[in-house]
Amino acid sequence: MNTVLPAIVLIFSLCHQAISIENKFPDDFLFGVASSAYQIEGGHDKRGETVLDHYQRLDPSIISDSSDAKIACDSYHKYHEDINLLEYLGVDFYRFSISWPRILPTGYSNKINPDGIRYYNNLIDGLISKNITPMVTIFHYDLPKPLQDLGGWFNPTTADLFEDYSKILFKNFGDRVKFWITLNANTWGYADPMFPPMLNLSGLGEYLCYKTILLAHAKAYHLYKKEFRDEQKGQVGLTIDGRWYHPATTSTNDIEAAERVREFLIGTLANPIFGEGDFPKVVKERVAELSHKENFLKSRLPQLSPEEVDFIKGSYDFLGLNSYTTYLIKDDRSKDNWDSFSESKDLGAKLYQDPEWPGSLSDWLKVVPWGLRGVLKWVKDKYNNPPVFITENGFSDSGELEDEGRIQYYKLHLEALLEAIHEDGVNVKGYAAWSLLDNFEWMVGYSEKFGLFHVDFSDPARPRTPKSSARWYKSFLTRRHLAAAAAKTEL
Template sequence: MIIFHKFAYLLLIFQPIVCANIKFPDDFLFGVASSAYQIEGGYDSRGKTTFDHHWELNSSMVADSSNAKTACDSYNQYQKDIDLLVDLGVNFYRFSISWPRILPRGFPNEVNPDGIRYYNNLIDGLLAKNIQPMVTMFHFDLPKPLQDLGGWTNPVISDLFEDYARILFKNFGNRVKYWITINSNTWGYGDSDWPPMVNQSGFGDYLCVKNTVLGHAKVYHLSKREFREQKSQIGFVVDGRWYEPASESSQNRDAAERAREFNVGIWLNPIYGSGDFPAIVKQRVKTTSEKEGFSKSRLPEFTPDEINFVKNSFDFLGVNIYTSFLVKDVDERNDKDFSWDKDMKAEIYQDSRWEGAKSNWLKVTPWGLRKVLGWIKQKYNNPPMFITENGFSDGGEIEDLGRVKFMELYLKALLEAIDKDRVKVKGYAAWSLLDNFEWLVGYTEKFGLYHVDFADPHRKRTPKSSSKWYKKLIERRQLDEMYKTEL
């Protein structure tokens, strides 16, 4: 019976793809993604992050009480990672640079030469194999001393981020074509689950958004002003979740659009749109703030000069796409408590009948990919885009057929977005190259194309079925009857 079920699932996976065009554009780029904190290890060779600090205070904040002090040991074994990338045949590798590995205390007056050496070796090793580095400057690993100053709620952070970026451009910019400034999120500023656990929803998270956007814009203009000869492409990454109305009522449709603007547009509208926060976000926060007794909106304002500075500060957009949500309108609250959710005035949830991954938030909704890309195209004049993350979690199985099916479905939706909707998507990065440290769930959920044995001091890497599938896809550059003989 087990064999029958497995065979039936293989038949499902290898059904021919039916879409208008099964072939990716000739100039479409395939890649994979990772982040420094999640794979590098090398804890003793960098400064302390905010996440390190909170783990030391309470290791049980991570599901298995594990940490990233060694992780995949990519700090010492980066050449093995390059070999895997070569075997996959990818065009680019999206990785991040650890701010505290370059600047141990976060400030530009103390540069770590070992950090410079490590990333020079990684970048040179990639280019020697004709793999383009796509480098993220900040991916959730803020130096602890900067969080002591308030982190992304303190306006000075945007200047410090610019100082950090200048060091990156000076040391690596002559070889890096694609830079991502920030992998955006407000984790920990509006809740008490994630470090830094500020738990000021409706205040701290809005400050985080504004200062993040300003930091991005400062780095963009720095690149064009002081490093123009490098001809770098500068982008920003947003979490592109889709928000679908729970019904076709006008109230739920409006609530779904509010959810999109509060969670996606709040980042994109300043950079890719008008230069300011979305109108509905400004209106909602102002109204609720006044009812709560504030003299002005809790949402920080962009000055006219800041609007002009931030607007159009991009060469491309990165979109992380995993899942979708349903949205219902909710009644207005009239209490004195304030929060992002109260301002948004919407209930966000997922249908329990949707197929899920091991992560409880990750439901398989490939239709959401096409919808969010179409929404971005319509709202922001179809900017050049990369899918900078897309992945599926499981328990780390070598024969990871669920991941294969997930990638097949999402790439089919991506082809439809490119072919039918004329969305300008230039490339796709699977998350992730390796099983790695997944933040608050530790090593209990795995996203890798390659299995990592975390009980092995050498962190043995083993290819999964998904890596073989993706390798063949890159070779053929098309979705068709998928390569069952290879798995």
Template sequence: MLTIDIGTMRNLLLILCAIALSTAELQEDTQPRKFPDGFLFGSATSAYQIEGAWNVDGKSESIWDHITHRIPCVLSNCDTGDVAANSYYLYKRDVEMMRELGLDFYRFSISWTRILPTGFPDKINEAGKNYYNNLIDEMLKYNITPMVTLYHGDLPQKLQQIGGWTNPEVSNWFSDYARVAFELFGDRVKYWFTINEPKETCNQDFATGFKDLSGIADYLCAKHVLVAHGKAYEIYNNEFRASQNGNVGIVLSAMWYEPESDKDIEAAEDAAMFEWGQFIHPIFSETGDFPNIMKERIANRSAEQGFPSSRLPKFSPEEVALVKGSADFCGLNHYYTFITYRNESINGLYESPSYHDDMNVITYTPNDWKNTESASTNVPWGFYKLLTKIRNDYGNPPTYITENGFDSMADGIVDDNRVSYYKSYLNAMLDAISEGSDIRLYTAWSLMDNFEWGTGYKSKYGLYEVNYTSGKFERVPRKSAYFYRNVLKTRVLDINFEPDMSVPICEEN
């Protein structure tokens, strides 16, 4: 007979009540809901995940080229991005898909090594420059706004070999690269994202190569990423803004951390500050710098462990000023919500020193949130709470939802789970907007199936399915593409809308 102690039962009831109440609030109104005037819709990809052509036309090796060619291989099925979705050659089809959906904009990234093969601005690769010029011009031909990410995970391997993001000189390497991109494309590109997901940039052990230096290398990386962003923003302000009149921001990945019970509110706040607060706080808070909880916790733990000073590097006053306010908007990638707690079971759970030992929380995903065909969970109330917290804690900055989407492990174009996901998350976003959150655009991840980093091609986020076996990389619209097209066409969220896939998406009026 199964027995559950009173404390466990209380916590379980608290979780279930929170979920039920939040879900009820978000799903109460099933009537069509209109998006604000001027609200923009788009989709996104990144260079390494779709372009392929990894070593042609002068492109040099990135860290992901290097990682995926290791022997023995370190990724699922030994997948690589060598060919990916072949977008280097099929970019016109990609733009055609944007037209079919009716996108206002398309967010893509530039491959640093396709533009600057040495990693430095001593040599600009003409073929790489031409590729991005052609893509941008093809989009503008059909009034699709290009939004460009400068860095989406693919650091030049040559720079990685001399320390990469842990080398303080990286802020100059990156800002030099940013200047080249502004010069080459800024006459047509008016939305720039400096760095995508700095937390993942600094904490993916197999990507950074610093697996045994958690709690040291990741903090060095975090500081240098922020300074690099600040320098790129300053360059745009001083050298390009007057003539190009664009906007520059950063893209943060942010999960929602829900306390398991009332006594875990502090643990959930700590998780948020360590995970995404370490990047949003230096830019958008009134004080700048890392969050106080990070500075205090890491300093105390460092002293206990015998370090002569904190493992968290300090910003100089000049660096604090450089980074603070260095964004015209807050780019936000959101995928997951976690239940969070802290109790005596955490003692000895994490290696010390390490990032997770410093954060000192435990997170998990309840089984009833999980989907058998996906690593994604459908927890829209977490998205709503995240947007509300950013509004309340960081002065309601202009917020761009730069990624949001559903990961399916299943093949096929009838993706009802993804359609349901988009309906619920768009609904949650509208709730936040109705309460005053300054959210200006939404980006579905992803335009098409692509190389999904550590999971290779098993994970499928695409509105369009990509045929990787035919050799032609055909893109076929899923049911979610039809749904998203209707949202863009009507500027209304109708959660009762059922797409009709009998009519080809390119023939719909």
């Protein structure tokens, strides 16, 4: 009897099974796409004014191509068509945001816009009719202008107003929405002059915002837990920026600097909720030390009281990460004795990208897939492996229909995601590609495109056309399995 052939078949079968497991996502893993209200909806005459609306009205040139989002993709009127695109792709969920000024035109809870409630009810019902799970972001960079007049995210009252707004959403939509993201948390415009409200207050502005954001999130979380969870059975999380910060060399100084940068740029929002509570120790110590050198009477970093620490800590069901790219970190504390202050000085590091890394149309977006694995493993090790959703991951180009660069970006990042799941044991529950449509990309307008579907912004009908990446993603979602294993990446 020939025993060699069966042995070879068995070995091949076992190898094939191992490769299949490595390339296969868990059966309960969820795939989706993402968007945000301001960037796709249009219908500006049916909502209140945002902070960006106000500043752009004063000076259209603040947007690099002098465009605006008054119509954008016109999803306010074309949501049925967008739902059909989602059905075509075969996604499990659609992450979208609700416009605060569309629900509450003045930002306050005393005036609810019934057309806004009707619009999102129709969108949510349409998604569910196609077996697509709504994942709703409550706030995504569209603060009503009247609230900025009060100080915006500098003002702790904004956290209370956010809680009121959240309650209205839970009441109206929570019977069907099972995944809530409180905030797409960022401090744009409060520590730099590039994004409205264009407050160049780095080293103070972002820290004041962090405290208000944390309290706003925790208020919404506890409100849901107390008044809605038992009946609605949903989950509440927060999305933060998930770029990876990698030491430029193997020197102790660069390794420590990279960890310091992670704590500042990820940990200031993550540690109070997902970690031991409060701002990270190195952040508190570093800002206090530099504040003293700068002759401040106390630290520029606001304190969280013991009651606030307890209130914020553990206020999550999952963590959302927007992960696009990676930076190299080199220790640089040469500014420590300067009188001026900034977050850059507090970091004590130089952030840069390797010019050899493949690029995109966006100058900041380099293709570094191993960085996704890096940040996921760091979150796992740092915060006891919380459930994670990749809430944004995408690639920019000029909007061409044959978008091979985007396909390669997705492939490489999904391969890195599989490595994180199977080799690092990271508790990742889902992945959302950014974005469903070419849309209004904030301060660069329509000059950079991230969509799976091309939108013709020169046509009033805003026709959508699937790109090669849409067809690729659709094909991938039919099998939930990558065709070939990635070359293993070194972290």
